[in-house]
Amino acid sequence: MTDTTSTTTSEAGSQGLRHRHLLGLKTYSSDEIALILQTARQFRDVLDRPIKRVPTLRGVTVVNLFFEPSTRTRISFELAEKRLSADTVNFTASGSSVSKGETLKDTAQNIEAMKIDMVVVRHVSPGAPHFLTQCVDAVVVNAGDGAHEHPTQALLDMLTITDHCGPLEGLNVSIIGDILHSRVARSGIHGLLSMGANVTICGPNPLLPPHLEAMSPNGSVRVTHRLDEALEGADVAMALRIQMERQGRNLFPSTREYHEQYGIKLEHLERHKDLRVMHPGPVNRGVELASEVVDHERAVILNQVTNGVAVRMAVLYLLSGTTAPASE
Numbered sequence: 115m116t117d118t119t120s121t122t123t124s125e126a127g128s129q130g131l132r133h134r135h136l137l138g139l140k141t142y143s144s145d146e147i148a149l150i151l152q153t154a155r156q157f158r159d160v161l162d163r164p165i166k167r168v169p170t171l172r173g174v175t176v177v178n179l180f181f182e183p184s185t186r187t188r189i190s191f192e193l194a195e196k197r198l199s200a201d202t203v204n205f206t207a208s209g210s211s212v213s214k215g216e217t218l219k220d221t222a223q224n225i226e227a228m229k230i231d232m233v234v235v236r237h238v239s240p241g242a243p244h245f246l247t248q249c250v251d252a253v254v255v256n257a258g259d260g261a262h263e264h265p266t267q268a269l270l271d272m273l274t275i276t277d278h279c280g281p282l283e284g285l286n287v288s289i290i291g292d293i294l295h296s297r298v299a300r301s302g303i304h305g306l307l308s309m310g311a312n313v314t315i316c317g318p319n320p321l322l323p324p325h326l327e328a329m330s331p332n333g334s335v336r337v338t339h340r341l342d343e344a345l346e347g348a349d350v351a352m353a354l355r356i357q358m359e360r361q362g363r364n365l366f367p368s369t370r371e372y373h374e375q376y377g378i379k380l381e382h383l384e385r386h387k388d389l390r391v392m393h394p395g396p397v398n399r400g401v402e403l404a405s406e407v408v409d410h411e412r413a414v415i416l417n418q419v420t421n422g423v424a425v426r427m428a429v430l431y432l433l434s435g436t437t438a439p440a441s442e
C-alpha cells in the first residue's frame with residue numbers, strides 16, 4: 115500500500131473502501147477492515163512525530179454530533195480531525211435546541227445547511243446513523259448507536275490485538291460480560307469473525323442475547339457461562355462494562371456477585387500467563403475487572419485509547435473522498 119502521508123485520499127479510497135459511510139462492521143469485508151488497520155498504522159507514525167498534523171482533510175468540515183455522553187470517542191474523533199487539518203464543529207445535545215424538541219433530522223439538516231462534509235454521530239437509538247444517511251448528503255460515521263454497533267471501537271480493538279498478539283486469524287478472543295447491551299461486542303464479533311479470529315462470549319444468561327444466531331452467523335461464536343472456560347486458551351479477554359443505564363431492571367443479583375463470578379482478577383492473570391486484558395471503557399473498577407488488573411502491564415486498555423485516534427484518522431481519511439494532497 116502507498117504511504118498515507120504522501121498519497122491522495124482518492125487514491126487510497128479507490129484501493130478498497132466500497133462504502134460511502136461507516137455505519138457498522140457487519141457489511142465491511144475483511145479487505146476493507148485490513149485497509150483501515152493498515153492505514154491507521156501509518157497514521158500512528160504521524161502521531162509519533164513532533165508535529166502531529168498532516169493537511170489531508172484541509173478544507174473538509176466535520177461535525178461531531180453527540181446525543182449521548184462520551185469521553186474517549188468524542189475526544190479522539192476531534193483529535194483525529196484536528197490532526198488531519200479538518201475544520202471541526204462539536205455538537206452535544208445538552209445546551210442545543212434538541213432540548214426544545216428539535217428532531218435528529220431537523221438538527222442534522224440545519225447543520226448541513228451550514229456546508230458540512232462529514233458527520234460523526236453518537237445516538238441512543240439503534241439505526242440513527244443509518245437514518246441520517248437518508249436525511250443528509252454528508253458522509254456519516256457511526257460513533258455508537260444504542261446497543262447496535264460501535265465500529266470504530268471494534269477497529270481500534272482489532273488494531274490493539276494485532277499489536278500485542280499478531281495477525282487476527284486463528285487468535286482466540288473472549289468477550290466477557292454484558293453482551294446483550296453491548297454495541298462494542300456486536301461490532302467486535304462482526305469484525306473479528308471476518309478477520310478469522312475465534313470468538314467466545316461469556317456472561318450470565320440474562321446478559322447474553324436471546325437471538326445469538328443474529329450475532330453469530332453459522333453458529334461460529336462459542337458461548338459459555340463459565341469464566342474459567344472463556345479464559346482457557348484465550349489470547350485476549352475483552353471485559354465489557356455492565357451497562358446499568360440500558361438495563362432498566364436488575365439482570366443479576368449484585369455487582370459483588372457479578373465480580374465474584376465474572377470479574378477478571380489477578381489470579382486469572384497468574385494462571386493465564388499470555389493473556390492480554392482489554393476493556394472499551396469506562397471501567398467499573400472492582401466489577402468487570404479487579405482494580406489491580408486495570409493497572410496490570412498485561413492490561414492494554416490505554417493502548418486501545420491511543421489507537422483510537424489513529425483508527426479514526428484512517429476512517430475519516432478513507433471515507434472523505436477528498437483529492438487534497440495528504441502531506442506537503
Ligand code: CP
Nearest residue numbers: 184185186187394395
Ligand atoms: N469506548 C467508548 O465508547 O467510550 P466513551 O463512551 O467514553 O466514548
